[in-house]
Amino acid sequence: MGRAPCCDKANVKRGPWSPVEDAILRSYMEAQGGAAGNWIALPKKAGLRRCGKSCRLRWLNYLRPNIRHGNFTEEEDNIIIQLYNQIGSRWSVIASQLSGRTDNDVKNYWNTKLKKRLSLPNSNGDTASSSTWMIDYNCQVFQQLPALEARPEMEMLSNLPMPSIDYGPGLMVQAGPSPNIRSIIDLGSASNSWVSNESLSINWSIHSPYSFGVAESSRPTSVSCSQGAAGGHGWTDLGFGSSWNNIINDLPSNYEEVLEISAPNALAVASPKGV
DNA sequence: AAGTACCTCAACCGCAACCCG
């Protein structure tokens, strides 16, 4: 024997709600002070040919006072993204942090807008939709170069909890902001290596008002790795090698350069030179 | 203008948690 149906499906109306039905439900709920009591019994009491669950959903997601639809603000975006990274798809919890938003709205907004905006590259290595992150050598994270396209993710990233690991003088690495973002870079160590626990390729360029001792053409501009284990912690050392060391060592003392990094996943950084 | 593809979001479904006798 299967589960008992919550209502008599043959005798209830389904599909979009009509204005008349909305008015009946709204009127009933207002008369009850906004408390439905028993949702299963509500349709009969209110005079609606609807399933109780449908009434509940309609009220909570649409008719209830102070509901806001659409036009999510940047601040709301940030909260949703941050909470999603922390607790996953617990939409009701996320919605509870946003005034007037319903879990259904937040869920739809995530699935149709935010997820796409933050989408990772496909398996072909197409990074057209990937994130590009910028850092500077002073750990002032996520500065934006004027010439580059607007990347609202950057603002978001700086607000996310990013576990940092201090490996000692001159070397600090920060993991990415979500379980899906685990790439790590360090710029201050002796080896100056990228480490990552996933297959990826990285391209970068340096934007600097200063000249370097290393010719532009000899600077490394890309590196790739496959997933592997290194140092017993499952990370792959991408190894920039000596040429990268030269770049670091040749930086002026009061540098303000920004390193732009394009990678499949978000990255965080780095330690000031000489620290 | 017509056909098609894509997008959005309200609504539905089923499951798990909760409530209560």
Add this chain to the structure above:
DNA sequence: CCGGGTTGCGGTTGAGGTACT
């Protein structure tokens, strides 16, 4: 404690709208 009824939640669907060809 148990079991049935109810509620809350997250995943999914599909109608309607819009963009594209």
